[in-house]
Amino acid sequence: MESRRVYLLLPSTQSGDFETYSYFGQDQENVNKVSFPINSMLTRSMKYQDNTIDVNDIDYIPSLSAVNVEDRRILTNNGIELLVPLRSKELLTGILLLAHKTSGESYSMEDRQLLNTISNQAAVSIENARLYDQLQQQLIRSSKLASLGELATNVAHEVNNSLQSVINYGTILYEDLADDNPLREDAKIIESEAIRARNIVEILLGIARKERTTRETVDLNDVVKSVVTLARLRAKSENILVQENYSLEAPMVKANAEQLRQVFLNLFTNATDAMPQGGKIDVSTTIANKNVIFTVTDTGMGIPQNAIEKIFDPLYTTKINGTGLGLTVSRSIVEEHGGTIEVESEENKGTTFTIRLPRV
Ligand SMILES: Nc1ncnc2c1ncn2[C@@H]1O[C@H](COP(=O)(O)OP(=O)(O)OP(=O)(O)O)[C@@H](O)[C@H]1O
Ligand SMILES: [Mg+2]
Numbered sequence: 001m002e003s004r005r006v007y008l009l010l011p012s013t014q015s016g017d018f019e020t021y022s023y024f025g026q027d028q029e030n031v032n033k034v035s036f037p038i039n040s041m042l043t044r045s046m047k048y049q050d051n052t053i054d055v056n057d058i059d060y061i062p063s064l065s066a067v068n069v070e071d072r073r074i075l076t077n078n079g080i081e082l083l084v085p086l087r088s089k090e091l092l093t094g095i096l097l098l099a100h101k102t103s104g105e106s107y108s109m110e111d112r113q114l115l116n117t118i119s120n121q122a123a124v125s126i127e128n129a130r131l132y133d134q135l136q137q138q139l140i141r142s143s144k145l146a147s148l149g150e151l152a153t154n155v156a157h158e159v160n161n162s163l164q165s166v167i168n169y170g171t172i173l174y175e176d177l178a179d180d181n182p183l184r185e186d187a188k189i190i191e192s193e194a195i196r197a198r199n200i201v202e203i204l205l206g207i208a209r210k211e212r213t214t215r216e217t218v219d220l221n222d223v224v225k226s227v228v229t230l231a232r233l234r235a236k237s238e239n240i241l242v243q244e245n246y247s248l249e250a251p252m253v254k255a256n257a258e259q260l261r262q263v264f265l266n267l268f269t270n271a272t273d274a275m276p277q278g279g280k281i282d283v284s285t286t287i288a289n290k291n292v293i294f295t296v297t298d299t300g301m302g303i304p305q306n307a308i309e310k311i312f313d314p315l316y317t318t319k320i321n322g323t324g325l326g327l328t329v330s331r332s333i334v335e336e337h338g339g340t341i342e343v344e345s346e347e348n349k350g351t352t353f354t355i356r357l358p359r360v
Helices: 041-046 055-060 069-077 109-176 183-209 220-237 257-273 326-336
Strands: 005-011 018-025 080-088 091-099 216-219 240-245 252-255 279-288 291-298 340-346 350-358
Touching: 018 091, 041 091, 055 069, 055 080, 069 080, 080 109, 091 109, 109 183, 183 257, 216 220, 216 257, 220 240, 220 252, 220 257, 220 279, 220 291, 252 257, 252 350, 257 279, 257 291, 257 326, 257 350, 326 340
Parallel strands: 240 279
Antiparallel strands: 005 018, 005 091, 080 091, 216 252, 279 291, 291 350, 340 350
Protein backbone atom coordinates (compact mmCIF):
# COMPACT_ATOMS: atom_id res chain seq x y z
CA MET A 1 0.00 0.00 0.00
CA GLU A 2 3.08 2.18 0.03
CA SER A 3 2.62 3.43 3.55
CA ARG A 4 5.42 5.59 4.86
CA ARG A 5 5.53 3.64 8.07
CA VAL A 6 3.77 0.59 9.49
CA TYR A 7 3.87 -0.36 13.16
CA LEU A 8 2.78 -3.66 14.61
CA LEU A 9 2.02 -3.24 18.30
CA LEU A 10 1.75 -6.30 20.52
CA PRO A 11 1.06 -6.53 24.24
CA SER A 12 4.26 -6.84 26.25
CA THR A 13 4.40 -10.06 28.27
CA GLN A 14 5.43 -8.15 31.39
CA SER A 15 3.21 -5.08 31.50
CA GLY A 16 0.54 -5.83 28.91
CA ASP A 17 1.18 -2.40 27.33
CA PHE A 18 0.92 -2.35 23.56
CA GLU A 19 4.45 -1.78 22.30
CA THR A 20 6.07 -1.65 18.86
CA TYR A 21 6.96 -5.24 18.05
CA SER A 22 7.93 -4.67 14.46
CA TYR A 23 8.27 -1.71 12.17
CA PHE A 24 8.46 -1.24 8.47
CA GLY A 25 9.11 1.92 6.52
CA GLN A 26 11.23 5.03 6.40
CA ASP A 27 13.95 5.76 8.98
CA GLN A 28 14.37 2.04 9.59
CA GLU A 29 17.48 2.93 11.60
CA ASN A 30 16.09 5.16 14.32
CA VAL A 31 12.52 4.13 14.73
CA ASN A 32 10.42 6.15 17.08
CA LYS A 33 8.92 3.28 19.09
CA VAL A 34 5.20 3.79 19.57
CA SER A 35 3.46 2.36 22.59
CA PHE A 36 0.16 2.69 24.44
CA PRO A 37 -0.40 1.69 28.06
CA ILE A 38 -2.73 -1.26 28.60
CA ASN A 39 -5.26 0.93 30.41
CA SER A 40 -5.21 3.83 27.96
CA MET A 41 -8.56 4.74 26.42
CA LEU A 42 -7.16 3.90 23.02
CA THR A 43 -6.23 0.29 23.79
CA ARG A 44 -9.38 -0.17 25.83
CA SER A 45 -11.70 1.00 23.09
CA MET A 46 -9.81 -0.75 20.28
CA LYS A 47 -11.05 -3.99 21.82
CA TYR A 48 -14.55 -3.19 20.57
CA GLN A 49 -13.71 -2.05 17.06
CA ASP A 50 -14.33 -4.42 14.21
CA ASN A 51 -12.97 -2.37 11.37
CA THR A 52 -10.07 -0.23 10.32
CA ILE A 53 -10.35 3.25 11.83
CA ASP A 54 -9.38 6.47 10.14
CA VAL A 55 -7.68 8.80 12.56
CA ASN A 56 -9.97 11.63 11.41
CA ASP A 57 -13.04 9.62 12.42
CA ILE A 58 -12.00 9.17 16.05
CA ASP A 59 -14.19 12.05 17.16
CA TYR A 60 -17.20 10.60 15.41
CA ILE A 61 -16.98 7.11 16.87
CA PRO A 62 -18.66 7.28 20.31
CA SER A 63 -16.49 4.62 21.96
CA LEU A 64 -13.32 6.30 20.71
CA SER A 65 -14.12 9.93 21.38
CA ALA A 66 -12.73 9.57 24.91
CA VAL A 67 -9.24 8.85 23.57
CA ASN A 68 -7.07 11.31 25.45
CA VAL A 69 -4.70 14.04 24.32
CA GLU A 70 -1.60 11.97 25.02
CA ASP A 71 -2.76 9.10 22.79
CA ARG A 72 -3.75 11.51 20.02
CA ARG A 73 -0.42 13.28 20.22
CA ILE A 74 1.37 9.96 19.62
CA LEU A 75 -0.81 9.30 16.58
CA THR A 76 -0.30 12.78 15.11
CA ASN A 77 3.44 12.91 15.80
CA ASN A 78 3.94 9.69 13.90
CA GLY A 79 1.71 10.68 11.02
CA ILE A 80 -0.67 7.78 11.63
CA GLU A 81 -3.65 7.65 9.32
CA LEU A 82 -5.17 4.22 9.92
CA LEU A 83 -5.57 2.10 13.04
CA VAL A 84 -6.29 -1.57 12.48
CA PRO A 85 -7.48 -3.60 15.48
CA LEU A 86 -6.21 -7.20 15.38
CA ARG A 87 -8.83 -9.18 17.23
CA SER A 88 -9.21 -12.87 17.77
CA LYS A 89 -12.12 -14.25 19.78
CA GLU A 90 -12.98 -10.99 21.54
CA LEU A 91 -9.33 -10.51 22.42
CA LEU A 92 -7.24 -7.61 21.18
CA THR A 93 -4.04 -9.41 20.19
CA GLY A 94 -2.40 -6.45 18.49
CA ILE A 95 -2.79 -3.12 16.74
CA LEU A 96 -1.51 -2.23 13.30
CA LEU A 97 -0.78 1.46 12.68
CA LEU A 98 -0.32 2.81 9.17
CA ALA A 99 1.15 6.23 8.46
CA HIS A 100 0.15 8.25 5.39
CA LYS A 101 0.96 6.89 1.95
CA THR A 102 4.24 7.98 0.37
CA SER A 103 2.26 9.36 -2.54
CA GLY A 104 0.29 11.64 -0.23
CA GLU A 105 -3.00 10.14 -1.42
CA SER A 106 -5.34 8.78 1.18
CA TYR A 107 -6.14 5.09 1.50
CA SER A 108 -8.85 3.85 -0.85
CA MET A 109 -11.96 1.91 0.08
CA GLU A 110 -10.29 -1.26 -1.33
CA ASP A 111 -7.23 -0.69 0.81
CA ARG A 112 -9.39 -0.50 3.92
CA GLN A 113 -11.38 -3.57 2.99
CA LEU A 114 -8.19 -5.52 2.43
CA LEU A 115 -6.92 -4.43 5.84
CA ASN A 116 -10.16 -5.58 7.48
CA THR A 117 -9.81 -8.97 5.85
CA ILE A 118 -6.19 -9.59 6.76
CA SER A 119 -6.55 -8.19 10.28
CA ASN A 120 -8.59 -11.17 11.42
CA GLN A 121 -6.15 -13.70 10.01
CA ALA A 122 -3.21 -11.82 11.50
CA ALA A 123 -4.90 -11.78 14.90
CA VAL A 124 -5.47 -15.52 14.83
CA SER A 125 -1.85 -16.16 13.81
CA ILE A 126 -0.53 -13.93 16.58
CA GLU A 127 -2.75 -15.61 19.15
CA ASN A 128 -1.59 -19.05 17.95
CA ALA A 129 2.05 -18.02 18.15
CA ARG A 130 1.50 -16.80 21.71
CA LEU A 131 -0.19 -20.06 22.72
CA TYR A 132 2.56 -22.06 21.08
CA ASP A 133 5.16 -20.10 23.02
CA GLN A 134 3.29 -20.68 26.27
CA LEU A 135 2.97 -24.39 25.56
CA GLN A 136 6.66 -24.66 24.82
CA GLN A 137 7.51 -23.02 28.15
CA GLN A 138 5.20 -25.47 29.91
CA LEU A 139 6.81 -28.40 28.14
CA ILE A 140 10.29 -27.25 29.12
CA ARG A 141 9.13 -26.96 32.73
CA SER A 142 7.42 -30.34 32.82
CA SER A 143 10.25 -32.11 31.03
CA LYS A 144 12.63 -30.67 33.63
CA LEU A 145 10.38 -32.06 36.33
CA ALA A 146 10.05 -35.40 34.59
CA SER A 147 13.80 -35.78 34.18
CA LEU A 148 14.20 -34.73 37.79
CA GLY A 149 11.90 -37.56 38.86
CA GLU A 150 13.72 -40.06 36.72
CA LEU A 151 17.10 -38.94 37.94
CA ALA A 152 15.98 -39.08 41.56
CA THR A 153 14.65 -42.60 41.20
CA ASN A 154 17.82 -43.87 39.53
CA VAL A 155 20.26 -42.25 41.89
CA ALA A 156 18.29 -42.81 45.08
CA HIS A 157 18.78 -46.54 45.20
CA GLU A 158 22.57 -46.32 44.88
CA VAL A 159 22.92 -43.39 47.24
CA ASN A 160 20.71 -44.99 49.85
CA ASN A 161 22.90 -48.08 49.98
CA SER A 162 25.99 -46.00 50.69
CA LEU A 163 24.17 -43.91 53.24
CA GLN A 164 22.97 -47.00 55.04
CA SER A 165 26.61 -48.04 55.49
CA VAL A 166 27.52 -44.62 56.82
CA ILE A 167 24.62 -44.82 59.27
CA ASN A 168 25.61 -48.32 60.39
CA TYR A 169 29.28 -47.51 60.91
CA GLY A 170 28.40 -44.19 62.56
CA THR A 171 26.22 -46.07 65.03
CA ILE A 172 28.91 -48.68 65.71
CA LEU A 173 31.53 -45.98 66.23
CA TYR A 174 29.26 -44.07 68.57
CA GLU A 175 28.55 -47.16 70.63
CA ASP A 176 32.21 -48.20 70.75
CA LEU A 177 33.40 -44.88 72.10
CA ALA A 178 33.51 -44.45 75.85
CA ASP A 179 30.93 -42.11 77.38
CA ASP A 180 33.53 -39.47 78.23
CA ASN A 181 35.23 -39.57 74.83
CA PRO A 182 34.93 -36.12 73.17
CA LEU A 183 34.69 -37.79 69.75
CA ARG A 184 31.43 -39.41 70.74
CA GLU A 185 29.40 -36.30 69.86
CA ASP A 186 31.03 -36.19 66.39
CA ALA A 187 30.10 -39.79 65.75
CA LYS A 188 26.52 -38.98 66.69
CA ILE A 189 26.50 -36.12 64.16
CA ILE A 190 27.82 -38.45 61.43
CA GLU A 191 24.99 -40.84 62.18
CA SER A 192 22.22 -38.27 62.39
CA GLU A 193 23.36 -36.34 59.32
CA ALA A 194 23.53 -39.53 57.28
CA ILE A 195 19.99 -40.32 58.39
CA ARG A 196 18.95 -36.83 57.31
CA ALA A 197 20.61 -37.31 53.92
CA ARG A 198 18.83 -40.63 53.49
CA ASN A 199 15.55 -38.95 54.32
CA ILE A 200 16.21 -36.24 51.75
CA VAL A 201 16.70 -38.86 49.09
CA GLU A 202 13.49 -40.48 50.19
CA ILE A 203 11.64 -37.19 50.07
CA LEU A 204 12.89 -36.63 46.54
CA LEU A 205 11.56 -40.03 45.67
CA GLY A 206 8.40 -39.00 47.46
CA ILE A 207 8.00 -36.09 45.05
CA ALA A 208 8.23 -38.52 42.18
CA ARG A 209 5.81 -40.91 43.82
CA LYS A 210 3.73 -38.34 45.73
CA GLU A 211 4.09 -40.34 48.89
CA ARG A 212 2.81 -39.23 52.27
CA THR A 213 4.75 -39.30 55.52
CA THR A 214 3.62 -39.65 59.10
CA ARG A 215 2.91 -36.58 61.19
CA GLU A 216 2.87 -35.92 64.89
CA THR A 217 2.15 -32.92 67.07
CA VAL A 218 5.53 -31.27 67.51
CA ASP A 219 6.89 -28.16 69.19
CA LEU A 220 8.32 -26.04 66.38
CA ASN A 221 10.76 -24.38 68.79
CA ASP A 222 12.35 -27.78 69.47
CA VAL A 223 12.69 -28.48 65.77
CA VAL A 224 14.27 -25.09 65.10
CA LYS A 225 16.63 -25.37 68.07
CA SER A 226 17.95 -28.73 66.91
CA VAL A 227 18.69 -27.25 63.50
CA VAL A 228 20.32 -24.13 64.93
CA THR A 229 22.67 -26.27 67.03
CA LEU A 230 23.84 -27.94 63.89
CA ALA A 231 23.94 -24.83 61.73
CA ARG A 232 25.90 -22.89 64.35
CA LEU A 233 28.97 -25.06 63.74
CA ARG A 234 29.36 -23.82 60.20
CA ALA A 235 28.13 -20.31 60.93
CA LYS A 236 30.75 -19.84 63.63
CA SER A 237 33.59 -20.86 61.37
CA GLU A 238 32.36 -18.37 58.77
CA ASN A 239 32.07 -15.40 61.06
CA ILE A 240 28.31 -15.44 61.27
CA LEU A 241 26.40 -14.51 64.37
CA VAL A 242 23.18 -16.44 64.97
CA GLN A 243 20.46 -14.78 67.04
CA GLU A 244 17.46 -16.74 68.23
CA ASN A 245 14.10 -15.39 69.27
CA TYR A 246 11.52 -17.94 70.30
CA SER A 247 7.84 -17.54 71.10
CA LEU A 248 7.17 -17.92 74.82
CA GLU A 249 4.23 -20.20 74.30
CA ALA A 250 5.12 -23.44 72.52
CA PRO A 251 4.20 -23.20 68.83
CA MET A 252 2.63 -26.59 68.25
CA VAL A 253 2.16 -27.91 64.72
CA LYS A 254 1.10 -31.20 63.23
CA ALA A 255 4.09 -32.14 61.16
CA ASN A 256 6.78 -34.50 60.19
CA ALA A 257 9.66 -33.09 62.27
CA GLU A 258 12.33 -34.59 60.05
CA GLN A 259 10.89 -32.90 56.95
CA LEU A 260 10.67 -29.56 58.73
CA ARG A 261 14.27 -29.90 59.87
CA GLN A 262 15.21 -30.37 56.27
CA VAL A 263 13.37 -27.19 55.29
CA PHE A 264 14.94 -25.09 58.06
CA LEU A 265 18.40 -26.45 57.42
CA ASN A 266 18.15 -25.51 53.76
CA LEU A 267 17.12 -21.98 54.68
CA PHE A 268 20.06 -21.75 57.08
CA THR A 269 22.44 -23.10 54.51
CA ASN A 270 21.17 -20.61 51.94
CA ALA A 271 21.52 -17.76 54.44
CA THR A 272 25.06 -18.81 55.28
CA ASP A 273 25.95 -19.19 51.61
CA ALA A 274 24.69 -15.64 51.02
CA MET A 275 27.23 -14.19 53.47
CA PRO A 276 30.72 -15.20 52.37
CA GLN A 277 32.14 -12.22 54.31
CA GLY A 278 30.25 -13.07 57.48
CA GLY A 279 27.15 -11.40 58.91
CA LYS A 280 24.14 -12.15 61.02
CA ILE A 281 21.28 -14.64 60.92
CA ASP A 282 18.13 -13.91 62.89
CA VAL A 283 15.77 -16.77 63.59
CA SER A 284 12.40 -16.32 65.15
CA THR A 285 9.20 -18.16 65.88
CA THR A 286 5.96 -16.40 66.72
CA ILE A 287 2.35 -17.34 67.18
CA ALA A 288 -0.25 -15.36 65.31
CA ASN A 289 -3.81 -16.48 65.67
CA LYS A 290 -4.21 -19.76 63.89
CA ASN A 291 -0.69 -19.77 62.53
CA VAL A 292 2.80 -20.43 63.67
CA ILE A 293 5.35 -18.23 61.93
CA PHE A 294 8.99 -19.03 61.42
CA THR A 295 11.36 -16.47 59.93
CA VAL A 296 15.02 -16.54 59.05
CA THR A 297 16.71 -13.28 58.09
CA ASP A 298 20.23 -12.84 56.81
CA THR A 299 22.35 -9.79 56.10
CA GLY A 300 23.70 -11.27 52.88
CA MET A 301 23.87 -10.40 49.20
CA GLY A 302 20.11 -10.56 48.64
CA ILE A 303 18.28 -11.78 45.56
CA PRO A 304 17.87 -9.61 42.44
CA GLN A 305 14.24 -8.73 41.70
CA ASN A 306 14.22 -10.67 38.42
CA ALA A 307 15.48 -13.84 40.12
CA ILE A 308 12.92 -13.87 42.96
CA GLU A 309 10.32 -15.69 40.93
CA LYS A 310 12.79 -18.35 39.85
CA ILE A 311 14.30 -19.39 43.16
CA PHE A 312 11.61 -22.00 43.84
CA ASP A 313 11.99 -23.53 40.36
CA PRO A 314 13.57 -26.98 40.26
CA LEU A 315 17.24 -26.86 39.28
CA TYR A 316 17.51 -23.09 39.60
CA THR A 317 20.79 -22.33 41.32
CA THR A 318 23.48 -19.65 41.25
CA LYS A 319 25.96 -21.80 43.17
CA ILE A 320 28.79 -23.82 41.68
CA ASN A 321 27.90 -26.85 43.76
CA GLY A 322 24.18 -26.18 44.17
CA THR A 323 21.55 -28.58 42.94
CA GLY A 324 18.81 -25.95 42.93
CA LEU A 325 16.47 -28.35 44.70
CA GLY A 326 16.59 -26.93 48.23
CA LEU A 327 13.77 -24.42 47.87
CA THR A 328 11.76 -26.60 45.49
CA VAL A 329 11.68 -29.38 48.04
CA SER A 330 11.17 -26.92 50.92
CA ARG A 331 8.14 -25.35 49.30
CA SER A 332 6.65 -28.71 48.46
CA ILE A 333 7.07 -29.85 52.09
CA VAL A 334 5.61 -26.64 53.53
CA GLU A 335 2.64 -26.74 51.19
CA GLU A 336 2.01 -30.39 51.95
CA HIS A 337 1.77 -29.30 55.58
CA GLY A 338 -0.89 -26.77 54.63
CA GLY A 339 1.51 -23.84 55.01
CA THR A 340 3.10 -21.11 52.91
CA ILE A 341 6.63 -19.92 52.29
CA GLU A 342 7.42 -16.35 51.26
CA VAL A 343 10.53 -14.41 50.51
CA GLU A 344 11.45 -10.75 50.80
CA SER A 345 14.83 -9.57 49.67
CA GLU A 346 16.85 -6.49 48.95
CA GLU A 347 20.11 -6.65 47.06
CA ASN A 348 23.21 -6.11 49.22
CA LYS A 349 20.99 -5.79 52.29
CA GLY A 350 19.64 -9.25 52.97
CA THR A 351 16.83 -11.73 52.71
CA THR A 352 13.97 -12.95 54.88
CA PHE A 353 12.14 -16.21 54.39
CA THR A 354 8.83 -16.55 56.22
CA ILE A 355 7.06 -19.84 56.77
CA ARG A 356 3.52 -20.02 58.07
CA LEU A 357 2.11 -23.30 59.33
CA PRO A 358 -1.33 -24.04 60.77
CA ARG A 359 -1.21 -24.15 64.56
CA VAL A 360 -2.75 -26.99 66.52
N1 LIG B 1 19.13 -16.32 51.63
C1 LIG B 1 19.44 -16.18 50.33
N2 LIG B 1 20.17 -15.11 49.90
C2 LIG B 1 20.51 -14.97 48.60
N3 LIG B 1 20.13 -15.85 47.62
C3 LIG B 1 19.40 -16.91 47.97
C4 LIG B 1 19.01 -17.15 49.34
N4 LIG B 1 18.29 -18.28 49.36
C5 LIG B 1 18.22 -18.73 48.11
N5 LIG B 1 18.88 -17.94 47.25
C6 LIG B 1 19.03 -18.11 45.79
O1 LIG B 1 18.11 -19.11 45.38
C7 LIG B 1 18.79 -20.15 44.68
C8 LIG B 1 18.05 -21.44 44.87
O2 LIG B 1 18.14 -21.88 46.22
P1 LIG B 1 17.97 -23.43 46.54
O3 LIG B 1 18.08 -23.63 48.01
O4 LIG B 1 16.73 -23.91 45.88
O5 LIG B 1 19.16 -24.10 45.76
P2 LIG B 1 20.73 -23.99 46.07
O6 LIG B 1 20.95 -23.49 47.47
O7 LIG B 1 21.37 -23.23 44.99
O8 LIG B 1 21.19 -25.50 45.96
P3 LIG B 1 20.77 -26.69 46.97
O9 LIG B 1 19.91 -27.58 46.14
O10 LIG B 1 22.04 -27.28 47.34
O11 LIG B 1 20.01 -26.11 48.11
C9 LIG B 1 20.20 -20.08 45.21
O12 LIG B 1 21.14 -20.64 44.30
C10 LIG B 1 20.39 -18.58 45.40
O13 LIG B 1 20.73 -17.96 44.18
MG1 LIG C 1 19.86 -24.32 49.12
